[in-house]
Amino acid sequence: MGLFSRGDKKPGFMAGVRDEVHGAHQEGSEIVLWSELGGVRFQVVTATAETVAAPQGSFRILYQPSKTIGVPTGDLLVTAEEVDRDLALRICSRRGISGLMGVYTPSRSDADALMRAAIGEAPTEFSSCHRFMRACVSNLRGRPGESGLPGPMCCYGEFRLPGDGSADAAARTQDEDDGFHVVDGMVRLSPDLGGEDLEFRPLDPDSVNAAEAGRFYAVLTGECKSVPGTPALSGPIGRDAALAIASSWYRSGVLGLYTPDRADAEALAREASTQEPKERFRKRRGVPLACFEPVPYDHDPTAAVYFGKLL
Known part of the structure; x- marks a missing residue:
């Protein structure tokens, strides 16, 4: 017998752990938010420049599949539809979760306004987030939590993937690494x-x-x-x-x-x-x-x- 002797217990237990650590868990083509963020389900697709694109003033959720301890295990995901600003604000206000879930909005000014409201102070700007979510995209973060992890961040602007061969992605990757x-x-x-x-x-x-x-x-x-x-x-x-x-x-x-x-x-x-x-x-x-x-x-x-x- 393993740690989980009944097959119906393991997913629920591990989903609860992921929710508390990362803010959500993945079930097939959906992510399910932590109950304290509403427990809502969203359809997700692989994040690319095309799937992340959203109208000015709108937001999408980004979610990085990972092991429970936070090691990324697949492509970055994005919600297929936009989410309202109130939910984006609730996510970014949860400073205790890891930073493997965040939000995206096209405009830096909207990202800045959201993060200031979420953390109560001016956020810090980074040019990439690929150490946490697999994307080379500008983002605003608050101070790290007790674990040292950045917490949810708000990404904005041009969306690139690490290793896409562009000079811009290479520069952003080195910014984050070095x-x-x-x-x-x-x-x-x-x-x-x-x-x-x-x-x-x-x-x-x-x-x-x-x-x-x-x-x-x-x-x-x-x-x-x-x-x-x-x-x-x-x-x-x-x-x-x-x-x-x-x-x-x-x-x-x-x-x-x-x-x-x-x-x-x-x-x-x-x-x-x-x-x-x-x-x-x-x-x-x-x-x-x-x-x-x-x-x-x-x-x-x-x-x-x-x-x-x-x-």
Whole structure:
């Protein structure tokens, strides 16, 4: 006998788990919303630019099939018909669910108005959501919940799929994976990190010694595929951008930070962490500097805040 000895219990039990974690579950060609979102059924189809298209001011639900733990298992789905704004607002207001269900509307202004109403503050803009829902589409999100997941997001604008071969999808994919993409030899940070264009120089004694105390600098590790070579250091960036980089727990970690003083590095790492940050006194990811690793949520560290002199 397995955990579920009666065949009629397993679907109901697992559907209830999915509802609480993700906000809905799939039954054939339909999704069924969590009872706290109304328990309504909607016909769904595979999400493409054509099936997602909707009149201005209208909304559709996006749903990413996945394992219960959140690993995507198929194509992104979209409701065959539009849904009313009140339901879209209720979905995006449920900050405790994972982010594998969200909504789509054509206009950024409508997306912004919806998310502000849902979360009570200005949302953060991202250029892709493929780590959560398999689409390269602009989206607005609130602050992550206790799990570190983004919660429901409102997507808008041109809809692309990851790996469609376009330069735009490739740039959006790298934004979500690494936090930047390369434009005309410059590193452009992703929208949620401020979107600034940065120029880098080799990370060596000259660049490290020229760094000013109290300032933060972006670091490209030696593992970065799109900017191959040895580690590199940018000019100074704002503290908000630095905190956003340090807090990007799900990204690859090829983008990090540098500040000369240990105390400043530790303070930023603590602000970006929900647990005690880890201090390292050895080369990490090819960067010959000591560092603090922020530990946001219950996940392994990715980005590092480097400090001090070269090892």
